Structure formats: structure tokens, C-alpha cells
Amino acid sequence: MPSRTETLTPAVLRDWSLPAPGGTKYSRGAVVVVGGARSTPGAAMLAGTAALRVGAGRLTLAVARSVAVHLAVALPEAGVLGLPETDSGALEGTGTDLLDGDLGGAHAVLVGPGLDDPDRTVDLLQALTPRIGRRTPVLLDAFALGVLPRIPDVASALAGRLILTPNPTEAAMLLGVDEVGDDAPRRIAAKYGAVVSCRGTIAAADGRAWQMATGSSGLATSGSGDVLAGLLVGLLARRAEREQAACWATHLHAAAGDRLAVRVGRVGYLARELVDEVPALLTELSP
Numbered sequence: 001m002p003s004r005t006e007t008l009t010p011a012v013l014r015d016w017s018l019p020a021p022g023g024t025k026y027s028r029g030a031v032v033v034v035g036g037a038r039s040t041p042g043a044a045m046l047a048g049t050a051a052l053r054v055g056a057g058r059l060t061l062a063v064a065r066s067v068a069v070h071l072a073v074a075l076p077e078a079g080v081l082g083l084p085e086t087d088s089g090a091l092e093g094t095g096t097d098l099l100d101g102d103l104g105g106a107h108a109v110l111v112g113p114g115l116d117d118p119d120r121t122v123d124l125l126q127a128l129t130p131r132i133g134r135r136t137p138v139l140l141d142a143f144a145l146g147v148l149p150r151i152p153d154v155a156s157a158l159a160g161r162l163i164l165t166p167n168p169t170e171a172a173m174l175l176g177v178d179e180v181g182d183d184a185p186r187r188i189a190a191k192y193g194a195v196v197s198c199r200g201t202i203a204a205a206d207g208r209a210w211q212m213a214t215g216s217s218g219l220a221t222s223g224s225g226d227v228l229a230g231l232l233v234g235l236l237a238r239r240a241e242r243e244q245a246a247c248w249a250t251h252l253h254a255a256a257g258d259r260l261a262v263r264v265g266r267v268g269y270l271a272r273e274l275v276d277e278v279p280a281l282l283t284e285l286s287p
Helices: 010-014 043-054 066-073 096-102 120-132 153-160 168-175 185-193 223-235 241-262 269-284
Strands: 005-008 030-034 058-064 080-085 108-111 138-140 162-164 194-198 202-203 207-214
Touching: 005 010, 005 241, 010 241, 010 269, 030 043, 030 096, 030 223, 043 058, 043 066, 043 223, 043 269, 058 066, 058 096, 066 080, 080 096, 096 120, 108 120, 108 223, 120 153, 138 223, 162 185, 162 241, 162 269, 168 185, 185 194, 185 202, 194 207, 194 241, 207 241, 223 269, 241 269
Parallel strands: 005 207, 030 058, 030 108, 058 080, 108 138, 138 162, 162 194
Antiparallel strands: 194 202, 202 207
């Protein structure tokens, strides 16, 4: 297995150009984001906004029914569907047939932002997976990737088109260990047939890896991971390959943080401010 890790710089990305954006919202790709429990709808909104900022053409948010109207007003660029929820506001994992039309036309699917019940998330993933196109890339984040070891049937069905964005705690859960080392992204990628972005390292299942050359501690703030996941799924919808989408999204996320660190402060900027930096960064990296 290859072990070399390439440093990911703007020059590398300029030589690895993203697919040209299409001329219509349909050709720029459709994203479906599933998440947003009653207590955390903002996570799904952050991810969806990031997907649009990176150039995706259409966005559908599937969230807890009680917050669907609120999100539709807060993010008028999205179509919003309300899914059945428990008394506590978690997505039940039922009613996924409501998504059949959107999933059938999706170019990339993100599951996880704002989910808050691991058992219900297991139910949700088992219900969603057969409804997603067999070639559609699927990004799992937060609780949706944390429960993956519990559902090997889902992991097997998604292998080869899966993208994971774990933090160190979630990386340990995916590997079934107490602590992880620097080789964790490669090990996770190989185990799940996935592309993995974890703390500035991107790894592919064949052993290739890339390391960020930018980023700062200010990114360790609430909602930041939701923005990264949204950037990544938006680039997947634009038909970027999984490794390319992960490398570009991870760089854009970190570079946006660097700009805010200069303008706002090394810490204290908000996750929602990251997304506004992305279009200019994309333009600067265009060939």
C-alpha cells in the first residue's frame, strides 16, 4: 500500500482543477442533506448553505418536521422536507419514502448534521441506504458515521462511494480503539472503502494521502464540521471525484479560517462566517 503523503498546497489544487460548473442549477448538481433534529436544526442549515456556496445547483434539506418550516424561511434557496420525529425531537428513521424523488435525482447525499440520537440514526441509515442511487456518493458526518460500526450491512452497501469526516473521537469509534494515531485516516479509509478527511489529513482506500498546509485552532468551533461536510458534498454534487472533493473542501475550510483569523481574530469567528469566504477562494484557485 502506498505510504507517501502529499502536502496539499494551492499550487497542487490549481493543477487538480475542479469540474467546470454547469450553466444551469440542474447541471451544477443536486444535494440532499438529511439531519437537523429539533434541538440542532442549524447544523443542517450550515451544511446546506456551504454546499450552495461551493457551487452546487440544488439543495434539499430533510429535517425534523417541527423545524422544517423555520428552516425553509431561514434558507429560502433550499427545498425543505419534514420527517417524522420522536417526542424529544430526534428523527425517527421512518418516512424516508418522502425523499424518494429527491434521492433519485441527487448527485450527492449527506447524512448526519444535527442528528442527536444514535439508535434512531441507525434506523435512519438502514432506511435511507436502499433508497439512494447505487452510484451516488454518500457522505456521513457526526452521529451518522459514529454508528457505522453497528451496521455492517450499510457500511458494505456504501463501500466504494463513501466519504467520512470523523473527529478523533469518532475515528477511534470507527476503528474500535481507545485512541488513534497519525495513521488513523488511512486505516479508516481501507477498512470502509472510503475517502476520509480527519484533522487536516485526507486518505483514500488505496493508501494515497494528503496533508493540509494551512488551518488554525480557530476552526475548533461549534458548527465548523458541518460547514466542512457541506463544502465536501457540494463539490461531490459538481461531479468532483471523492478524493478531489475531500482535498478541495478541506483546503477551502482551512483557508477560510485563516482569512477570518486575520480579519476577526485567531479565535472567536463563527462557523457561519466561513461559508462567505468560499466563493472568493474558489475564484482565486481557478486556473
